[in-house]
Amino acid sequence: MGTLSSKMRALFYLCFVPCLLLLQEVHAARHGGISLSSQRMALLHWKATLTNPSLQMSSWQKDTSPCNWTGIVCTAVHHGGRVPLVVTDISLPDTGIHGQLGELNFSALPFLTYIDLTNNSLHGALPASISSLTALSVLGLHHNQLIGKIPYEIGGMQSLRLLELSFNKLTGHIPASLGNLTMLNYLVIHQNMVSGPIPEEIGRLVSLRLLQLSNNILRGMIPKTLGNLTNLNTLYLFGNQFSGPIPQELGRLVHLQILQLDSNDFSGPIPISITNLTKMNQLSLSENQINGSIPLELGSLIMLKILFLYSNQITGSIPTELGNLTMLSELFLYRNQITGPIPLELGTLLNLQNLDLSFNKITGSIPQEIGNLINLEYLDLSQNQISGSIPKTFGKLQSIQTIQIYDNKLSGSLPQELGDLTSLVRLALSNNSLSGHLPANICLGGRLQNLHAFSNMLSGPIPRSLKTCTSLVQIDLDSNKLTGDISQHFGAYPQLIWMSVTPG
Ligand SMILES: *[C@@H]1O[C@H](CO)[C@@H](O)[C@H](O)[C@H]1NC(C)=O
Ligand SMILES: *[C@@H]1O[C@H](CO)[C@@H](O)[C@H](O)[C@H]1NC(C)=O
Numbered sequence: 001m002g003t004l005s006s007k008m009r010a011l012f013y014l015c016f017v018p019c020l021l022l023l024q025e026v027h028a029a030r031h032g033g034i035s036l037s038s039q040r041m042a043l044l045h046w047k048a049t050l051t052n053p054s055l056q057m058s059s060w061q062k063d064t065s066p067c068n069w070t071g072i073v074c075t076a077v078h079h080g081g082r083v084p085l086v087v088t089d090i091s092l093p094d095t096g097i098h099g100q101l102g103e104l105n106f107s108a109l110p111f112l113t114y115i116d117l118t119n120n121s122l123h124g125a126l127p128a129s130i131s132s133l134t135a136l137s138v139l140g141l142h143h144n145q146l147i148g149k150i151p152y153e154i155g156g157m158q159s160l161r162l163l164e165l166s167f168n169k170l171t172g173h174i175p176a177s178l179g180n181l182t183m184l185n186y187l188v189i190h191q192n193m194v195s196g197p198i199p200e201e202i203g204r205l206v207s208l209r210l211l212q213l214s215n216n217i218l219r220g221m222i223p224k225t226l227g228n229l230t231n232l233n234t235l236y237l238f239g240n241q242f243s244g245p246i247p248q249e250l251g252r253l254v255h256l257q258i259l260q261l262d263s264n265d266f267s268g269p270i271p272i273s274i275t276n277l278t279k280m281n282q283l284s285l286s287e288n289q290i291n292g293s294i295p296l297e298l299g300s301l302i303m304l305k306i307l308f309l310y311s312n313q314i315t316g317s318i319p320t321e322l323g324n325l326t327m328l329s330e331l332f333l334y335r336n337q338i339t340g341p342i343p344l345e346l347g348t349l350l351n352l353q354n355l356d357l358s359f360n361k362i363t364g365s366i367p368q369e370i371g372n373l374i375n376l377e378y379l380d381l382s383q384n385q386i387s388g389s390i391p392k393t394f395g396k397l398q399s400i401q402t403i404q405i406y407d408n409k410l411s412g413s414l415p416q417e418l419g420d421l422t423s424l425v426r427l428a429l430s431n432n433s434l435s436g437h438l439p440a441n442i443c444l445g446g447r448l449q450n451l452h453a454f455s456n457m458l459s460g461p462i463p464r465s466l467k468t469c470t471s472l473v474q475i476d477l478d479s480n481k482l483t484g485d486i487s488q489h490f491g492a493y494p495q496l497i498w499m500s501v502t503p504g
């Protein structure tokens, strides 16, 4: 939200000249009779209704000009032969104002172009009377306690470029009249309790760059008209109850960089059309009911850094073309029904930090090319049907902190090279058919906290390096064929909460 504040400021300056022209031509004429003193009266009246006027408002005094007050900006407008000052800005974010917006007499402040009252304690409704501010360009009210509906009348605020209402308690439907605000660049209603469908009129907001309706209780299908918002670069609809297919019209949003539709009830396949959106940086469709396979054309989204498809019903195999996504740092495909092998091409994703393919039906062996991922911190391949042995190249994963490969069909002897992984915190190998010795230097980095290797065929001694491994929190080596005197090879572990080394 911090970046939005700077966007608000930038928009204010962008709007400065055109808004002044608007003021001059329309408002000065229409409201020519409104003096600075009636604007002052409206502001002082509002201050008097606040249960907790902020410290910053102490300069708001009867016998001074509002243009000298903290949080108020005046601008000179041409009117006839005169150039009177009028109040154009109210900017008091983060100031602890406690009161109602409805107590502010907006019809006495027709020249306002900028309101930033974000992060205060404004309660009560967003008043319909605010729609008289036809010159208002920026309305920032996020992080307050506004309740009730977004008034239908807001559709009359024809100069609005930014409407930021996130983190309030707004309810009711999104009014179709918002579709009249064709100057809007940012429409942000994140984290409220707004319900019902997205009106198809939202597709008329062709200047929109950011549309964020996430974390509400919106439902229904995404209207196809959103495909008309061709200037959009960010679309956040996550955390709602949207259903039906992801409309293929979204493939027309050629400037889209971030698409987050996760945690909804979308079904059907990943539309091929979105593989045309080559500026895409973050694509998150996780926690839906998406089925079908991962389109190999996804490999053309070469700017992708984040690809989240987890917790869906995706079938088919992982396309080798994902190996073309060399910017990728997060690849989460877990909890699907993916079959087939891990493509060795994933070994070209040198920026990868987190790779989670767990809870699928992946077969074949782990490609030794995975060892090329020197930036990998988290690797989870657990709960699959992966066979073969653990490649010795794992010893090159110098950044790795977590390796989870439990519940597979891995066999062969455990590579001693795992002892080279000095960043290792968590190693979970349980429930495979691994043999050989535990690496002698298993705790070389001194960071190992969790070692789970139960239900394997490990043999030989418990490594001495565990005796001085004071970072240990959980260790489970049950059901193996380990030998040696346990009392001799285990030391004192200040963090330990669980230890089990019953031989199998
Ligand atoms: C603002 O206050 C200063 C003194 O602090 C005064 O000189 C100036 O005239 C005031 N401006 C207006 C517009 O009242
Ligand atoms: C809101 O303002 C308070 C100060 O009044 C500040 O401490 C807090 O970080 C702000 N919160 C947000 C989300 O900006």
Ligand SMILES: *[C@@H]1O[C@H](CO)[C@@H](O)[C@H](O)[C@H]1NC(C)=O
Binding pocket: 034, 038, 042, 105, 107, 108
């Ligand atoms: C609001 O301001 C307008 C214009 O100054 C005035 O005509 C009207 O009476 C005011 N309303 C209230 C409720 O004070």
Ligand SMILES: *[C@@H]1O[C@H](CO)[C@@H](O)[C@H](O)[C@H]1NC(C)=O
Binding pocket: 155, 156, 176, 177, 178, 179, 180, 201
């Ligand atoms: C705005 O949009 C609604 C519905 O789309 C329409 O009925 C109305 O006349 C429009 N005009 C204004 C000023 O809200």
Ligand SMILES: *[C@@H]1O[C@H](CO)[C@@H](O)[C@H](O)[C@H]1NC(C)=O
Binding pocket: 203, 224, 225, 226, 227, 228, 249
């Ligand atoms: C917007 O999209 C809809 C559905 O995709 C289409 O029928 C309509 O013609 C489009 N409107 C404009 C103004 O482009």
Ligand SMILES: *[C@@H]1O[C@H](CO)[C@@H](O)[C@H](O)[C@H]1NC(C)=O
Binding pocket: 251, 272, 273, 274, 276
């Ligand atoms: C991708 O874009 C091209 C040209 O912009 C267009 O011809 C094609 O139909 C699009 N493909 C899909 C699947 O939308």
Ligand SMILES: *[C@@H]1O[C@H](CO)[C@@H](O)[C@H](O)[C@H]1NC(C)=O
Binding pocket: 267, 268, 269, 291, 292, 293
């Ligand atoms: C995907 O789910 C839909 C129902 O939502 C079903 O009609 C369709 O056959 C499924 N497709 C695949 C490939 O499983």
Ligand SMILES: *[C@@H]1O[C@H](CO)[C@@H](O)[C@H](O)[C@H]1NC(C)=O
Binding pocket: 299, 320, 321, 322, 323, 324, 345
């Ligand atoms: C993407 O990957 C595939 C298979 O790995 C390869 O054949 C193709 O040439 C690649 N495409 C591009 C554009 O790099």
Ligand SMILES: *[C@@H]1O[C@H](CO)[C@@H](O)[C@H](O)[C@H]1NC(C)=O
Binding pocket: 407, 408, 431
């Ligand atoms: C071990 O794996 C088998 C199948 O591979 C599974 O049925 C079983 O529940 C797993 N046991 C544990 C303790 O995870």
